[in-house]
Amino acid sequence: MTRPDSARNVALDVLIAVEERGAYSNLLLNDRLKRSSLSPRDRGLATELVYGTLQRKNTLDWILNKLVRKGIDTLDPWVRHLLRLGIYQLRYLDRVPSRAAVHETVEIAKARGHRGIPGLVNGVLRSYLRRSREWTLPDSPKSVTDLALVTSHPEWLVRRLVEVYGPETAHSVLKANNRPPGLSVRVNPLRGNRERVARLLQEEDPRLRIRLSPLSGQGLILTGGNPASGRLFREGWFTVQDESSMLVAELLAPRPGERVLDGCAAPGGKTGHLAERMENRGTLLACDIHPHKVKLIENQVRRLGLSMVEVRQADLRELPGTGEARFDRVLLDAPCSGWGVIRRKPDIKWSKNLQEVDSLRQLQAELLEAAARLVTPGGTLVYSTCTLEPQENREQITAFLKNHPTFQADSTLFDTLPAPVREKALTGDGWVQILPHHFESDGFFIARMIKEK
Numbered sequence: 349m350t351r352p353d354s355a356r357n358v359a360l361d362v363l364i365a366v367e368e369r370g371a372y373s374n375l376l377l378n379d380r381l382k383r384s385s386l387s388p389r390d391r392g393l394a395t396e397l398v399y400g401t402l403q404r405k406n407t408l409d410w411i412l413n414k415l416v417r418k419g420i421d422t423l424d425p426w427v428r429h430l431l432r433l434g435i436y437q438l439r440y441l442d443r444v445p446s447r448a449a450v451h452e453t454v455e456i457a458k459a460r461g462h463r464g465i466p467g468l469v470n471g472v473l474r475s476y477l478r479r480s481r482e483w484t485l486p487d488s489p490k491s492v493t494d495l496a497l498v499t500s501h502p503e504w505l506v507r508r509l510v511e512v513y514g515p516e517t518a519h520s521v522l523k524a525n526n527r528p529p530g531l532s533v534r535v536n537p538l539r540g541n542r543e544r545v546a547r548l549l550q551e552e553d554p555r556l557r558i559r560l561s562p563l564s565g566q567g568l569i570l571t572g573g574n575p576a577s578g579r580l581f582r583e584g585w586f587t588v589q590d591e592s593s594m595l596v597a598e599l600l601a602p603r604p605g606e607r608v609l610d611g612c613a614a615p616g617g618k619t620g621h622l623a624e625r626m627e628n629r630g631t632l633l634a635c636d637i638h639p640h641k642v643k644l645i646e647n648q649v650r651r652l653g654l655s656m657v658e659v660r661q662a663d664l665r666e667l668p669g670t671g672e673a674r675f676d677r678v679l680l681d682a683p684c685s686g687w688g689v690i691r692r693k694p695d696i697k698w699s700k701n702l703q704e705v706d707s708l709r710q711l712q713a714e715l716l717e718a719a720a721r722l723v724t725p726g727g728t729l730v731y732s733t734c735t736l737e738p739q740e741n742r743e744q745i746t747a748f749l750k751n752h753p754t755f756q757a758d759s760t761l762f763d764t765l766p767a768p769v770r771e772k773a774l775t776g777d778g779w780v781q782i783l784p785h786h787f788e789s790d791g792f793f794i795a796r797m798i799k800e801k
C-alpha cells in the first residue's frame with residue numbers, strides 16, 4: 349500500500365493544486381516537502397516528478413489522448429494528473445523500473461479512487477508500454493506545432509519565440525527550458541572572499557563540487573549537494589541566486605556611501621547584493637508593494653548582517669521624487685512575464701498567455717516613469733526583467749528613451765560586461781539579453797541608462 353507521504357503522493361497533490369488552484373509549483377512544493385517525512389532521496393524524486401510532469405505536459409497529453417478513448421479532458425482532474433505522472437515516469441525516468449512505476453501509480457489510484465480508476469490507470473500505462481513505437485517524435489522539428497509537441501511548450505509561446513529569435517535560437521531556448529536548473533550562490537564579501545567561502549562550503553559538505561562562476565566575481569556554481577539549509581547559509585555567508593540575476597546589481601555598480609533605491613525589491617535577492625557591493629555604507633531604500641513580501645526582504649537583510657538597508661512597503665509609483673528624495677542609482681527589477689525562468693517554474697508556460705504581456709507592459713512603463721523621477725541628475729537607472737519578450741524589454745526601453753530625452757542609453761555597458769557575456773549574449777545600445785541556453789542560467793534582460801547632469 350502506498351504511504352500517504354510517498355514521493356508520488358506529494359507530487360500528485362502539488363500538481364493538482366498548481367493546475368486546479370493556480371498555486372505556484374516552487375512555493376507549494378517547498379512547503380509540502382517541509383511538512384513531509386520523506387527521505388532526501390524521495391524529496392529528490394518528488395521534485396523531479398513535479399517539475400518534469402509540468403515541463404512535459406504537452407507531450408504527455410498528446411500520448412494520453414491517444415490512449416484514453418474519450419480524451420483526457422473527460423477525466424476527473426486528479427486522474428488526469430495521475431496518468432501524466434505515470435507516463436512521465438515511464439518515458440523520462442530511467443532510474444524507475446517500468447514495473448515499479450506502473451505498480452505505484454495503480455496503488456495511488458486504489459487509495460484515492462473508486463473501483464474503475466485503478467483498472468483504467470493500469471490499462472493506460474500498460475498500453476503505453478505495449479505501443480512504444482507510436483511515441484517517436486521528430487529529431488529536428490520544423491513546424492511550430494512539432495516544436496511545441498517535442499519540447500512541450502504551448503504553441504503561442506513557441507510561435508512568439510520563433511518570430512522574435514528565429515527557429516534555431518527558439519529551439520535552443522525551448523530545449524534549455526527542459527534541462528534541470530543549476531545551483532549557484534553569491535558569496536557575501538562582508539563575511540569572506542569567494543575562495544574562503546568555497547573552502548568553508550567544501551568543509552561543510554565534502555560531496556559538493558564547486559566551480560567559480562564565469563559571469564560574476566561573487567558567484568560559485570555548485571553540484572552534488574545543496575547547502576541552503578546549512579549553518580553557513582543561516583549565518584549569511586552566501587545567498588542562493590541565479591548567475592544572470594547577479595549581473596543586475598553588478599551593472600548598477602553602486603559604490604559605498606551612495607544613495608541607492610531598489611524599487612521592486614522583494615524577496616530581496618538583489619537588495620542584499622547591492623548592500624554587499626556598497627560595503628554596508630550609504631543609503632539603500634528597498635521597497636515593494638506587497639506587505640507579506642516586505643518581510644522576505646527583511647529576513648534576507650538580517651541574515652546577511654546588513655544594517656544599511658531601509659525596507660519599506662510602498663508603491664514605487666507613489667514615492668515622492670523631488671530634492672532630497674532623489675537617488676544616485678535606481679534599480680527597477682520589474683514584474684514581468686517570466687519566460688526566462690520557465691525551467692525553474694514550468695507552470696509559467698501553462699498559466700500565462702500573450703494577452704498578459706499587455707498589462708505588464710503598461711505597469712512596467714508606469715514603474716519606469718516613477719523610477720526616472722527618482723534618479724538624481726547624472727545618476728544611473730537600471731531596468732531588468734527575467735523575460736525574453738521584447739515588448740517588455742528592448743521595446744519598453746526604446747519607448748522610454750523616446751519619451752524621456754533627459755535619459756541616454758549607457759553605451760559603455762557593453763565594455764563592462766564579463767567577456768563570456770560579451771561573446772554569447774545578445775547586446776544593443778545600453779542593453780544585454782541573456783537567453784537560457786547561453787550559460788544554462790536564467791534568461792534576463794538588463795538595460796542601463798544615465799540621466800543628464
Ligand SMILES: C[S@@+](CC[C@H](N)C(=O)[O-])C[C@H]1O[C@@H](n2cnc3c(N)ncnc32)[C@H](O)[C@@H]1O
Pocket residue numbers: 611612613614615616617618619635636637638641662663664665681682683684715
Ligand atoms: C521581479 S520581482 C523583484 C525581484 C527582486 N528584485 C529580487 O531580486 O529578489 C518584482 C517585484 O515587484 C513588486 N511590485 C509590483 N508592483 C510594484 C509597485 N507598484 N511598487 C513596488 N513594487 C512592486 C512585486 O511585488 C515583486 O516582488
